[in-house]
Amino acid sequence: MEIRRQDIHSSDVPVVCKACEARHGGVCAALSPDQLLELSKHSTRQRLEAGTEVIGQGETVTNYSNIIRGVVKLTKVMADGRQQIVGLQFAPDFIGRPFLTESAIAAEAATDSEICNFSRGVLDRLVKNAPELEHKLHRQALKELDEARDWMLTLGRKSAQEKVASFLYLIATHIDPESVDTSSFDLPLSRADIADFLGLTIETVSRQFTKLRKENVIHIENNRHVTIPDMDRLMRYAGND
């Protein structure tokens, strides 16, 4: 932090993106200094209030983003309004779909967030000449694919109770991976969002929370703050032995 960009450069070329400062380990981490400079010219840091849409379903992708802080939900909606959250992205995840111009999903800030936006065209051009960058994006895609498939098992085969427990376990392990104690955290999603993630209704989610609370699997304060006294016990409730 105390190292200023100007200091570490030969001819004053910034080695970190001016917008996000590359502290977060996103795609910029795979770039050489001059590639970073190039991308940095087309980057803007953006604060998002919870609920702000990053991109809508069916819209043209003109930007990619890195998440610097916060949680972004990826959603798909049906014509009649039924909605499914198909992914949750945490810092320093990448948001965007390389090689396609139209977004098949919407992305929306679930919590107050900060993202680093950069031009699609510029990154696409950089990808062509930077194998290391494509490798990074490839790994990100594979990570999301693994997560999606894990979640398919949850959606298709788990009971409401197992689904809610699985969700809590997911959040506990993702919300703050640096933290030593992952057993106490604020839920990044409302009950409605949790329902959309789990393929349930808000009433069912609420009832399962109550049930888990009564069985002392979780403690809840102010509707949003959750404490897990026994993570292994939660895992068993989630059906993951």
Place this chain on the structure above:
Amino acid sequence: MEIRRQDIHSSDVPVVCKACEARHGGVCAALSPDQLLELSKHSTRQRLEAGTEVIGQGETVTNYSNIIRGVVKLTKVMADGRQQIVGLQFAPDFIGRPFLTESAIAAEAATDSEICNFSRGVLDRLVKNAPELEHKLHRQALKELDEARDWMLTLGRKSAQEKVASFLYLIATHIDPESVDTSSFDLPLSRADIADFLGLTIETVSRQFTKLRKENVIHIENNRHVTIPDMDRLMRYAGND
């Protein structure tokens, strides 16, 4: 088949993999002739009867494969035996999880199939020096991710009838993409597999088939051969407007 490896070797460098002959447009299509020769030395063509496992959940990945013919299902099982199909792969799809040694899913031939197996180590090495190859694998991963997310909406938010109709639509559009008429085909999956793909029981799948048949959305002969008189109508039943 009548071209023997020995014939096309030494000075005549083969431009196709000896095992799969690269007719299928799999990863080999992204390789240069000498890369192909290298990979070809560590490739074997393999016939799989329906039900044969390609790799088990939790096993170490020592090989990747290309599907030459047939349908391969990707499954995840829970400790108590509940099972979910998390992906269906058709020729010329790639099977494998680059950059991870342990497979989080099982792969099993759903129909009689042929695959081209090649050494993981060799392909991994080639990937490092062939950006075009990593690009190909990256696109494959993104395609599978798009499909997985589409299916999450189906699993989480659709009714049994919509799920079955969605499955039929998926098969119609994937089983033989070259064919002009995609409205008549053999189901590559048993009712039990379909249930595992849709997060339903076999009884529910069977009842929905009967219902769709009675409403003339589909015709079925010999339990496996399906004809779709009106694809748009099926799509409406699937909830895709």
Place this chain on the structure above:
DNA sequence: GCTCCTGTTTGATTTTGATCAAGCAAATGC
């Protein structure tokens, strides 16, 4: 031919989660 499988269908009943409907508590506006 027959019997034994296996995969599928159909029927009766139960269970789970959805729906419909209040109620409640904290936050926001006036």
Place this chain on the structure above:
DNA sequence: GCATTTGCTTGATCAAAATCAAACAGGAGC
């Protein structure tokens, strides 16, 4: 202060799909 809104919980009822159970049809083996 009080009314309103918003997000969540709780209760009563309903419907969809699961479960339990039986029957059926086509093949394989004898």
